[in-house]
Every structure is written in structure tokens, then in C-alpha cells.
Amino acid sequence: MEMLLSSFIKNPRNARYDGEDKDENIVYLFRGSFITNLGWISLTILALFVPFIASLFYPVPGKEFISPDFAFIIVLFWYLAVIGFAYHKFLIWYFNVYIVSDKKVVDIDFHGLLYKNISEAPIRNVEDVTSKVKGSLRMIFNYGYVYIQTAGSQREIEFEDVDNPAKVRDLISDFVVKLRYGR
Template identity: 30%
Template sequence: MPAFTLSQNEQIILMARRHWFFVAIAMLKPIILAVLPWLTAFALAFLNLSPANEQAAALLFWYFAWLFWFLCFGWGVLIWVDWYLDLWILTNQKIIDIQQMGLFKRLVMTYGINNIQGVAIKTGGPLAAFFKYGDAEIKISGQANAVVFREIPNATLVQDKILQAHQEYLKTLGTNPRI
């Protein structure tokens, strides 16, 4: 079942996810933890620590190491799925905000493009400048909080596309653009 449907004359203008840098940083945790069994095995071999029943201990150690690696791999998959399925979509008629919350829970919010009151871009810090990411905050009429595209690549390009789509939509209605 699709998360959203497009109307007959609706076209996707832009699809955005969080910058790849953030999924890479999040993936470092399970990757670093996955190295721990190898480090433990090398430390035990280097220190010449061997239990009385060495073969049984080694078998038990590697059994738990494989189990640990499986859990680290699963954690990495969850991180990637959450990143991949969190999506912001701009069409010529609406903005769709899809948030994946775990494996089986998804929140899909849709906002009409005619309700846009303004778009602000926030970037900060040397990492944001180097990797060219930022937040696009979209003020929607009737909403207390702004819709935020968090940590997206090329935030200024996204801002331009949103404003351009808003102006094109207002032109089709025969109204003067407000922004």
C-alpha cells in the first residue's frame, strides 16, 4: 500500500532525505561495536589467556560473537531503513512529509502548497558548510509549528524549488504570488 497518492495532474518536483552524512555517523556505532569480538579474541591470544577447556571456550566465544554480529547487523539495517524511508516530497500541489518510526509505524502528513506562507533556511557550523546541508523550515498557514525538512542536502536549492512551485501554483489559480 503506497504511503501517499498523487492526483491526476500532480507531478513530483523534488524528493529529499536527510544528508548521507547522518546515516554514516549513525552507522559508526554498530560498526565499531562489531569489531569488539575481534579485539577481544586478539587480546586473549596476545595475553596468552587460555581456559582449562580451550576448545569449548573458543566455541562458546565465537557462538556469542556471531550472535553479537547478527545484532549489530540488525541495528545497522534499522538505522538505514529509518533513514531511507524518512522522506520529504514536493509536488506541484502539495508537500508530503513521511516519517518512519521503527519498522512498522509510519506517519504521513500532507500540506497544500497554496498554504505556504514562507520558507526559511537554517545552516550552522563548519560541518554544515563543508557537507552543504541545512534545515528548510516551511511556515504553513493554520499550523502552529513549521514543517521542517531536517538536515537535507542543498537546502537553498530546496527552498528555491518550494518557492517556485508555490508561485507556479498561484499562477494556475490566477492569483498574484504572496511570497
């Protein structure tokens, strides 16, 4: 359950990513804050009630424009689509992960059905870690962005909407220092 719903896990057991070395260990696993799911969860709950609300107004006796069979199919399909929507949204949240291992920093991104992006950089190349909280909702719930700048021409790696970005920044910085200087 911890693995299923947490947005921050230290030393996750039984979790591996594609491209992980045999002697590599995941130290930190981050996801977007659970707060970011509230939008689609609310929408899903509202959508579940739509057929009940519609049934209050339809059918108006003598003014039915679709048959009961058709109405039944629409309701059936509606629930299927709502469940599909919620499941898809959950998957997108669950599999958008940011990994800090003892060798690499990895950002796995999925958006929609047709987009996948994986960025990684050696942890020893990390030069600068910045956190940013922008916007009222992010300020209230303390979630935001962490940017990891690496040496070389590689783009920075972005952790999007993670809980407590200042703490995440601190954890990563400390871990990099520990790896480099052994303290």
C-alpha cells in the same frame, strides 16, 4: 541505485506515497543528507572488528571463563546484531522522506521502531519557506533545515538535515510561485 542512495531526486519514477491522488505527481523528493549516515556507518565498521580485537586478548590460556561454544554463539549473535542495527539505521534514513508534489508538501518521519509521523499541507497554502544551517558540521557539509510555513493553523513542515537547504528553499518557493501565478 539513484532512488536508493540519493538525498535529492527530481521527478522520481515509480515512487508513490500513502494518500497520493491518482492525478498527483511527485516533483521533488528529499531525504536527509547522506553525511548524516556517517556516524552509524563508522560505528558499524568498528563493531565488525570487535570480535577480531577481542580474540587478541581472549582466551588467555588457563583463564577461560566461558566455553568455546558460548564464545562462538556470542560472536554469531554480535554479527547478527550489528547487521540488524545497520539495516535498521539505513531504513530510518531511507524512509524519512520529504515530498513536494504538484498538490502537497509531505513530511514522512520514522524514528525507532515505534514512531511514525506524517504531516502534509496543500502546496497552494505554502506562505513562507525558510532555510537554516546551524552547527559546524552542517556549515562544512552544507546541510540543514528547511521550514515550510503554511496558511491556517497548521504547524510548519520541517525538512530535517537536507543537502543544500538554500537550494531546496529556492526550488520550493519557485515551484509554489509557478503553481500560483503560472510563471
